[in-house]
Each structure stands twice: as C-alpha cells, then as structure tokens.
Amino acid sequence: MNSTLTGAVASYLAQVRAELSDLPPGELEDVLDDVSGHLTEVAAEFEAEPTAAALQERLGTPREYAAELRTAAGYPPRTQPVADRDAARKALRRGLLAATAGPFLVAVGIFSWSSDETLFFGLLGLGVLFAAAYLGVRALGDNDPRIVLETPRGRRAAEAIRGLVEQIPPNVRSELVTIGQPVWWVARGAIGGGGFFALFGAGAVAVVGALAGAAVSIWIGRRTQQDRRWLWYVVPLNVVAAIAVPAFLSAAYMGASFGFLNDYRGSGTTNYVPDGLFLNGTPVSNIYPFDAQGKQVTVRLYDQEGTPIALRPEDCEATYGRVDHDTASNIFPHRVITPDENGSYGEEGNCQDTDAAPFVPPPAPATPIPTPSAGRTPTPGTPTPTPPTSATTTPRPGVTLTVQPTR
Known part of the structure; x- marks a missing residue:
C-alpha cells in the first residue's frame, strides 16, 4: 500500500480499509494497493490537496466506495460490524500509557543509587507497562490493530512517522530492516536479561540471563511480525531498551554505575x-x-x-x-x-x-600485670622474662x- 498519501486522502484510505477489514489479509493488501493508486490519480486531478468533502463528492463515502469494490471483485457483503471507533481510541490511549509511564518508572530505577530502588521502580514500571498494554489489547477486541490509525491522533502520529522514514535513503532503510532489526532484537534482549539477572547473582548468572533474553527477544520480534497486537507490548519495551542499552554501554565504557550496576559492579571481581x-x-x-x-x-x-x-x-x-x-x-x-x-x-x-x-563509652578493660609462675624463683643473673611488646606482636592485616x- 502506498505510504505517501497524506491528509484527507490518507484518512479516506484508512476508512476504506476499515470497511474491508473482514477480507483475508493478503487479499486486503492487494485491494488497498489498487485503491491507493486510484486515490493518488484522483488527488492529482485537484489543483490543491483535496478535502474530505471533495473526495466524497467525487468518489462517494468510504462505505459506498468499499461496497463498489466488493461488487466489482465479487466479494460477499460485509457481515462483521465496522471497527468500533471508541475501541480504537481506548486502545491507542492505553498503548500510549504503556509506552510512557512504564518506561519512565523503569528509567527512574535504572538511574537510582541503590539496588533496592532499582528493583522497586523497575518492577513497578514493568507492571504498569504490561497492565496498560494488556488493557489496550483487550480494548481492541476482534478489530484489526490498525484501527488506531483511523483516529485523529493515530493519523497524525502515522503521518509524522512516515515523514521521518521518508527522510532515510531507500538503501539505508533496507539495511536497517534486514540487518539492523535482528541486531536490535539481540541487543535489547541481552541487555534486558543480563541486567535483570545481575540483580540476583554474579556474572555467570547475568551471562545466562543475557543469552536467554536475546533468545526471547528474537522470538517476540518474529511473533510481532505475525500478530500486530504484540506491538502494544513490544513498542513500550523498545522504549525501555532505548534507555537501558545506551546507559549500560556508557556505564561499562566509563566505569560508572547506574542503578542495576551500583551494588554489583564489584561482582565477579575483587578490586572494587x-x-x-x-x-x-x-x-x-x-x-x-x-x-x-x-x-x-x-x-x-x-x-x-x-x-x-x-x-x-x-x-x-x-x-x-x-x-x-x-x-x-x-x-x-x-x-x-x-x-x-x-x-x-x-x-x-x-x-x-x-x-x-x-554515647557513653564502656569502661576500659584493666591491663593485667604479668607475675612469675608459681613455684619458680628467679636466680641471680637470670634475666626476668618480659611480656612481648606491640613491636614484636605479629601485626594484623588492615589499616593501622x-x-x-x-x-
């Protein structure tokens, strides 16, 4: 589907998608590719960017346009209700909550000065993140996750993201998808798993946690490509990883410590x-x-x-x-x-x-005076043994x- 459509044209296309969302995914994308091409040609007929009213006057309402497509392609009439706009707004709001409040609390924990604060804020942030994401997925119901793009806020966000993506050269975009995406999956999982398990054990446990985290992260990435509902969980976790990965690498490079490393940077070494x-x-x-x-x-x-x-x-x-x-x-x-x-x-x-x-110090212990052993009398000319002094006592290790x- 053409991603360069903007304004009223992109909104019209999103409404047509909602009307056709009951079609099989592969067939839906083929139809929408044709629709986006048609809309591009229609938009070019106007001297300026067309308004929603001008498009509806030219093509009819999105529902009427979608009905004509069904008839022309031989698809049966729609049997499922069109996506609930209220569900789209709720799902989007809860997704935004998961992507902001959760990562914020996790960031507070990462940059805390003690492991207790790190653990508390980290678990609290993850709890808020997963709870909000779960409620967002529940709000979607049986609707296509892309219904959030039909809301005004969703359209603006999608247009902003498309604008940023279009600034990247096509060849770089391809490299980011084919190479950068797997690298990011491994990095976010390794840092997340290693940092979490470092709170509960030494370096070996953190290494095992990093490997397990990388494997789980790759599985989640593949799963998200098949079911877009996972984006409600993955996007907030990506925000957390975008904070944690640079913090971890900076701490490792500079020898500094942030939250999850503060009380453990001596773990596995004896020179701290x-x-x-x-x-x-x-x-x-x-x-x-x-x-x-x-x-x-x-x-x-x-x-x-x-x-x-x-x-x-x-x-x-x-x-x-x-x-x-x-x-x-x-x-x-x-x-x-x-x-x-x-x-x-x-x-x-x-x-x-x-x-x-x-405070009041306890009484100083009395120092006993050494006496000769009973039954033994020193003979003249025999030196009397003296107790060892502090100079001859084996010193204790530590600071004097x-x-x-x-x-």
Missing part, C-alpha cells in the same frame, strides 16, 4: 573499593577518641604510611557554605549539627553543632591508625 571510611562494611561518618581513663580527647589520625585519615565535615559552617564542604579534616571528633530542645535542626541563623560524643594528640 568503595569511597570513604568503612568499618565492617558500614560507612564511618565521625570518630570519637577516648584516653585510657575514658576522657574524650581530640586527635589527628594517620594511616601506616602517614597519610591523613580525613572525613568531610558536617557542621554548621560546612552545611551552610561558610567553608568548602569538600575540604576534609583529620582532626577528630568532628563537630556535627544537633537538634534544639524542640527537635528541630534549625536554619542557618540558629544552627547548633557539637563535638561531644552521643596512628593517634597523635593535639596541643
């Missing part, structure tokens, strides 16, 4: 070290040193190589921009903002902070903290 100071996997935001008598002291901290162990301040000055918030300090404890008697943290003018520890009291 998170930023900041951590204790047993928990981030440390402040340090409160105490001396042997349980008195809080102020110290400077260094590691075994003399590098300052510094954290960024979270006091009033840093919070309200009076000092550079990115400037870290190795003097501990840091001052932190505290709430007032009403539980409010205040504003810039009445902000309060303190370096007092928010050097505490230097400030004056």
Whole structure:
C-alpha cells in the first residue's frame, strides 16, 4: 500500500480499509494497493490537496466506495460490524500509557543509587507497562490493530512517522530492516536479561540471563511480525531498551554505575573499593577518641604510611557554605549539627553543632600485670622474662591508625 498519501486522502484510505477489514489479509493488501493508486490519480486531478468533502463528492463515502469494490471483485457483503471507533481510541490511549509511564518508572530505577530502588521502580514500571498494554489489547477486541490509525491522533502520529522514514535513503532503510532489526532484537534482549539477572547473582548468572533474553527477544520480534497486537507490548519495551542499552554501554565504557550496576559492579571481581571510611562494611561518618581513663580527647589520625585519615565535615559552617564542604579534616571528633530542645535542626541563623560524643563509652578493660609462675624463683643473673611488646606482636592485616594528640 502506498505510504505517501497524506491528509484527507490518507484518512479516506484508512476508512476504506476499515470497511474491508473482514477480507483475508493478503487479499486486503492487494485491494488497498489498487485503491491507493486510484486515490493518488484522483488527488492529482485537484489543483490543491483535496478535502474530505471533495473526495466524497467525487468518489462517494468510504462505505459506498468499499461496497463498489466488493461488487466489482465479487466479494460477499460485509457481515462483521465496522471497527468500533471508541475501541480504537481506548486502545491507542492505553498503548500510549504503556509506552510512557512504564518506561519512565523503569528509567527512574535504572538511574537510582541503590539496588533496592532499582528493583522497586523497575518492577513497578514493568507492571504498569504490561497492565496498560494488556488493557489496550483487550480494548481492541476482534478489530484489526490498525484501527488506531483511523483516529485523529493515530493519523497524525502515522503521518509524522512516515515523514521521518521518508527522510532515510531507500538503501539505508533496507539495511536497517534486514540487518539492523535482528541486531536490535539481540541487543535489547541481552541487555534486558543480563541486567535483570545481575540483580540476583554474579556474572555467570547475568551471562545466562543475557543469552536467554536475546533468545526471547528474537522470538517476540518474529511473533510481532505475525500478530500486530504484540506491538502494544513490544513498542513500550523498545522504549525501555532505548534507555537501558545506551546507559549500560556508557556505564561499562566509563566505569560508572547506574542503578542495576551500583551494588554489583564489584561482582565477579575483587578490586572494587568503595569511597570513604568503612568499618565492617558500614560507612564511618565521625570518630570519637577516648584516653585510657575514658576522657574524650581530640586527635589527628594517620594511616601506616602517614597519610591523613580525613572525613568531610558536617557542621554548621560546612552545611551552610561558610567553608568548602569538600575540604576534609583529620582532626577528630568532628563537630556535627544537633537538634534544639524542640527537635528541630534549625536554619542557618540558629544552627547548633557539637563535638561531644552521643554515647557513653564502656569502661576500659584493666591491663593485667604479668607475675612469675608459681613455684619458680628467679636466680641471680637470670634475666626476668618480659611480656612481648606491640613491636614484636605479629601485626594484623588492615589499616593501622596512628593517634597523635593535639596541643
């Protein structure tokens, strides 16, 4: 069928299609090819693009024109009702909802900072997507999926898409269909399946998920070519893939992480070290040193190589921009903002902070004094054994903290 028809001519052809939609698909396309050629010749008889009224005056209403075609071709009268226009509008609205709201929520999950948010928004987005697509297919009923093109919004969208497609050279269009389409099927399935299964396992599971996703994606693509109702599911999923594939490739190339990779970029490797100071996997935001008598002291901290162990301040000055918030300090404890008697943290003018520890430290354990073993008396000239010092103790692996009291 000629796809270059526009305006009232394209609308007239779409209405004729609806009147003939009960014909077998192959025969319908042959008839419509002849109709589009006839409409092109009729439109050329007008000095300007014909209006719907001018076409109906020249050819009759779409129903009358379709009836004449049936008679001329020997087809029986129509026994099925013409497509419900209300069904077309409902199917189109729900399809648009599936293609916008669902991918938006999935995108929020992809660019989230934690795997929990990624999983929540991802599943929510997919739920909205499939629910809206299912309702759209239900709204179609037994009608041809192309009835949505008979609605004003559907016609405008189809014309816009045709305009974009016509800008592509014919040879490139052919390459996109024969080569680009299968490549896209594999890419969207591999990224989707691999990214999903990466949330639940290591790299091997993600690889298996990518292979399974590619196979499923190819099957869906082939299925869509046979049944256009699958477009209500495939188009929204293509929008999701158009967001996820570039995000995944950019993250892999730049070493960055988006949602589904944030908590898993160390999976399968041992060289990932998170930023900041951590204790047993928990981030440390402040340090409160105490001396042997349980008195809080102020110290400077260094590691075994003399590098300052510094954290960024979270006091009033840093919070309200009076000092550079990115400037870290190795003097501990840091001052932190505290709430007032009403539980409010205040504003810039009445902000309060303190370096007092928010806890009471447990008593320091008593250090036992070594005594000679019972029944043994040191003899003169025999050196008394001394307990090993920290210098002779086998060091534990990890970071060594050097505490230097400030004056």
